[in-house]
Amino acid sequence: MVNVTVRLFATLRENRGKELFLQFEGKVTPKEIIEKLNIPEEEVAILLINGRDGSLDTYLEDNDVISIFPPVGGG
Secondary structure (H helix, E strand, O other): OEEEEEEEEEHHHHHOOOOOEEEEEEOHHHHHHHHOOOOOOOOOOEEEEEEEOOOOOOOOOEEEEEEEOOOOOOO
């Protein structure tokens, strides 16, 4: 089993919550998680795995924490 904590920020929290605890039977990638959460890939601007820059295709390990940020506008 792979237990993963998913932290969502800004608009990604809408109808999903701030922090999710997910469990998977086998290997899982952040890409599979965002698909499961119905988050379009283009809405993911920053992806951190355990506080470090991450890739959508990285295999996650038990107790990893992923943080997902949308694009941020402003000036």
